[in-house]
Amino acid sequence: QVQLVESGGGLVQPGGSLRLSCAASGSILSIHTMGWYRQAPGSEREVVASTDTYGSTNYADPVKGRFTISRDNSKNTVYLQMNSLKPEDTAVYYCNALASARDRLTNRPLPTSNYWGQGTQVTVSS
Secondary structure, three states, X not given: OEEEEEEOOEEEOOOOOEEEEEEXXXXXXXXXXXXXXXXXXXXXXXXXXXXXXXXXXXXXXXHOOOEEEEEEHHHOEEEEEEOOOOHHHOEEEEEEEEEEEEOOOOOOEOOOEEEXXXXXXXXXXX
């Protein structure tokens, strides 16, 4: 009932920057937290950063000081500005939203749920 579409991934050299975007759409009632996760080959998915409705942010230790998460509530969009990228940042990045939505058929409220985007590849390599 909530669709998340990511964009902005790609190939970048070490020390470079990328900006990821994630737009939420659908029968949304409200979005509580939005965040970014990543999963490298052979590793588990891990949280990168998150932000709530009031703008509070949290970052994983490996990205503190290099990544910045921001959110435009009017557009239901979350961004991840990634600077000083390192090869170890290489992963598929997934957008996540904890949101309330309506069932499109019945128009009844659905339980608050976690929604995921399809993922976007970020590769940091020279």
